[in-house]
Amino acid sequence: MALEEARFEALGSSCHLLGVGLGRGRLSWAAAWVVEMHDRFSRFEPDSELSCFNARAGDWVEVSAELDGMLHAALEAYRLSGGLVHAGMLGSMLAIGYSRPLRFGPTQTALAGADPPPPLPEMLQVEEGRARLLAGSGIDLGGIAKGWLADRLADDLGENCLVNLGGDLFARGVGPAGDGWPVGLGGITVLLSDQGAATSGTWRRAWALGADRLHHLIDPRTGRPAVSDLAEVSVVAARAVDAEVHAKAALLLGSDRAPAYLAAHTHGWWLAPQPP
Amino acid sequence: MRSLLLKAGATVLTLLAAGAAAVHVSGHVKNAEAPLHPGVLGAPPAVSTPARGELTLTPAVRTSRVETVTSTYAS
Numbered sequence: 001m002a003l004e005e006a007r008f009e010a011l012g013s014s015c016h017l018l019g020v021g022l023g024r025g026r027l028s029w030a031a032a033w034v035v036e037m038h039d040r041f042s043r044f045e046p047d048s049e050l051s052c053f054n055a056r057a058g059d060w061v062e063v064s065a066e067l068d069g070m071l072h073a074a075l076e077a078y079r080l081s082g083g084l085v086h087a088g089m090l091g092s093m094l095a096i097g098y099s100r101p102l103r104f105g106p107t108q109t110a111l112a113g114a115d116p117p118p119p120l121p122e123m124l125q126v127e128e129g130r131a132r133l134l135a136g137s138g139i140d141l142g143g144i145a146k147g148w149l150a151d152r153l154a155d156d157l158g159e160n161c162l163v164n165l166g167g168d169l170f171a172r173g174v175g176p177a178g179d180g181w182p183v184g185l186g187g188i189t190v191l192l193s194d195q196g197a198a199t200s201g202t203w204r205r206a207w208a209l210g211a212d213r214l215h216h217l218i219d220p221r222t223g224r225p226a227v228s229d230l231a232e233v234s235v236v237a238a239r240a241v242d243a244e245v246h247a248k249a250a251l252l253l254g255s256d257r258a259p260a261y262l263a264a265h266t267h268g269w270w271l272a273p274q275p276p
Numbered sequence: 277m278r279s280l281l282l283k284a285g286a287t288v289l290t291l292l293a294a295g296a297a298a299v300h301v302s303g304h305v306k307n308a309e310a311p312l313h314p315g316v317l318g319a320p321p322a323v324s325t326p327a328r329g330e331l332t333l334t335p336a337v338r339t340s341r342v343e344t345v346t347s348t349y350a351s
Contacts, residue, residue, distance in 0.1 A: 003345070005345075012351070013351040014351070018345055018346065146351075162346060166351035167347070167348045167349040167351045168348070168351075175345075176345070179338075179340075180338065180340075181345060181346075182340055182344045183348065184344035185331075185348050186331045187329070188339055190338065191337075191339070191342075192337070195336070198348055199349050200350060201350030203350065204351060232329070232350055236336075263332075266334075267336040267337050268331075268332060268333035268334055270329050270330070270332075271332075272328060272330075273328060273329070
């Protein structure tokens with residue numbers, strides 16, 4: 001059976017869907033679903049469900065099944081990473097000037113407002129069909145949303161498919177040749193089957209502020225852009241969202257502690273140091 | 277003499293054009309709010325990874341020489 005694929009822009013990234021033996025129109029349906037998810041869960045869309053949820057911090061708010069799933073994933077990410085992956089970093093994101101898509105450029109920075117947040121379970125409560133944010137706080141689902149959406153879409157798209165949403169991917173089934181989906185990771189080809197992969201790095205979505213270099217990966221221990229001896233970490237794990245969480249946590253841990261952490265949680269990894 | 281005058285004229289004209297262009301460009305810096313070019317569809321994502329790195333795989337992941345169909349990357 002032929003390999004079908006679709007490429008498009010959504011979630012602030014390039015998306016790539018592949019499948020073998022999918023029903024007619026499935027890739028078009030899947031691409032439209034991703035675009036709809038972008039509109040509903042982007043913090044840059046003022047009327048998105050996420051923006052409305054952030055705007056009502058302090059109140060219990062009814063949430064859709066998708067937002068409920070992503071909020072639970074955010075809490076699980078916090079738990080799995082020992083607090084290193086923290087979805088409640090919106091205040092820091094705004095403070096460093098990441099208040100709009102970076103293709104428009106960063107806005108005014110106010111680093112004094114970039115403080116470490118309280119623990120996520122103290123900021124975010126999620127119950128059946130509703131959730132509440134601590135007053136004055138906000139969340140940015142970022143990579144957690146991409147990973148969660150990749151997993152969810154792969155579950156629905158077909159038995160032999162690959163969903164890559166901005167580098168967060170899930171490979172379902174045996175791939176086009178029956179021995180796994182050939183995926184590029186760290187400059188080599190790995191064969192993935194019912195596995196996720198993701199990459200976290202500090203060299204993209206980065207910009208200069210005087211002598212300082214700012215980027216989007218915030219360390220919740222400081223509230224500021226992370227300082228790490230690693231420039232990039234790629235991970236293979238059971239699900240895309242797990243790979244996303246562990247790649248980010250490993251980058252924040254640095255090269256000394258990342259290998260032991262990744263050995264306990266993942267199927268494989270690539271660690272790239274900062275350039276000299 | 278005529279040739280020298282023509283050369284001098286051309287030089288002056290070139291310098292004036294360059295000066296006018298510089299004034300125009302510095303007075304029209306990039307507008308961040310300007311409409312964007314449409315996203316390019318059908319092209320592969322810009323994938324790049326740092327040149328150096330250390331790869332560790334458990335037995336749950338196999339390597340291959342097959343051409344990749346897609347890649348994980350930082351976005």
